[in-house]
Amino acid sequence: MARRSNAIPLFRSAFSSPNDEFNLAANRKPVVFDILAPDYETSLLPDGMALVLHVNPQSMQLNYEKVIERTQTKGGYVEQHWGDGVQTIDFNMATGGFLRLYSGLSNITGGPGAYGAGGTRRETIAYDKYLDMLSMFHNNGSIYDTAGRIVFQGIIKVTFDGGIYLGWFKTFSVSEDATQPHQFILTATFEVSDEIQRFRSPMSLNAMGPTGAQGQASSIDRLGISTLRNQGVG
Numbered sequence: 001m002a003r004r005s006n007a008i009p010l011f012r013s014a015f016s017s018p019n020d021e022f023n024l025a026a027n028r029k030p031v032v033f034d035i036l037a038p039d040y041e042t043s044l045l046p047d048g049m050a051l052v053l054h055v056n057p058q059s060m061q062l063n064y065e066k067v068i069e070r071t072q073t074k075g076g077y078v079e080q081h082w083g084d085g086v087q088t089i090d091f092n093m094a095t096g097g098f099l100r101l102y103s104g105l106s107n108i109t110g111g112p113g114a115y116g117a118g119g120t121r122r123e124t125i126a127y128d129k130y131l132d133m134l135s136m137f138h139n140n141g142s143i144y145d146t147a148g149r150i151v152f153q154g155i156i157k158v159t160f161d162g163g164i165y166l167g168w169f170k171t172f173s174v175s176e177d178a179t180q181p182h183q184f185i186l187t188a189t190f191e192v193s194d195e196i197q198r199f200r201s202p203m204s205l206n207a208m209g210p211t212g213a214q215g216q217a218s219s220i221d222r223l224g225i226s227t228l229r230n231q232g233v234g
Contacts, residue, residue: 029160029161030053030056030160031053031056031060031158031159031160032050032051032157032158032159032160033050033051033052033136033156033158034051034156034157034159035136035155035156036141036154036155036156036157036166037152038153038154038155040166040194043157044143044154051132051133051136053093053129053133054125054126054130055094055095057091057092057093058092058093059090060089060160061092062087062088063087063088063089064085064087065084065085065086066082066083066084067081067082067083067084067085068080068081068082069082086191086192087191087192087195088170088189088190088191089158089165089189089192090188090189090190091186091187091189091190092186093133093185093186093187093188094183094184094186095127095129095130095183095186096125096129097126097182097183098121098126098183099125099126099182100121100123126183130174130184134172134174136169137169137188140156140168140169141154141155141156141168142154155167155168155193156168158190162197162198163195163196163197164196164198165192165194166192166193166194166195167191167193167194168190168193169188169189169191170189170190170191171187171188171189172186172187172188172189173186173188174186175187
């Protein structure tokens with residue numbers, strides 16, 4: 001029997017590609033991870049390729065802080081303000097369910113066909129997506145030659161709902177819970193080197209108010225789209 005070329009996979013990720021962000025019918029926006037060259041513009045991944053998770057993170061917490069130095073003197077405290085500190089993003093994530101055809105949810109870690117279950121959790125889409133994320137943390141924007149030496153250092157680009165964050169992962173942890181045996185719980189901290197926010201406004205640039213000591217806003221183009229770029233001092 002000939003196999004149908006347009007067959008729909010039985011198990012699919014929540015997102016089919018990074019372009020899901022522009023699919024209004026899907027009504028969902030993925031968190032997209034990309035790797036940029038040292039020019040911070042050119043993607044090092046094949047055209048149209050970027051990493052999207054099996055499911056979106058449960059939460060993304062953006063942390064901002066000011067660098068303030070306080071010195072105690074006889075007359076009181078003297079404060080020196082140094083602008084913005086290092087910005088971080090805390091990710092709380094989970095893999096999708098380790099779901100296999102015929103055997104359903106799997107938490108088996110043995111070899112293929114272990115216990116007659118038809119395979120292990122390592123042979124699922126959710127586990128593949130987890131390995132992709134783990135590899136991105138380990139490489140952290142570095143490009144290696146065949147001998148394992150770093151050729152040049154790139155940067156990781158995180159995009160979500162119009163916001164762009166460039167930086168590197170600082171921590172990444174994986175935990176298993178007996179009450180949730182069919183998935184991993186993931187947490188990560190991402191240090192932001194550069195933040196770019198694009199937004200639409202019918203107002204002139206002068207009416208937008210101050211952008212902060214570290215921020216610079218470009219002129220608004222004919223579509224009313226403005227770019228605000230923030231760079232931390234860390």
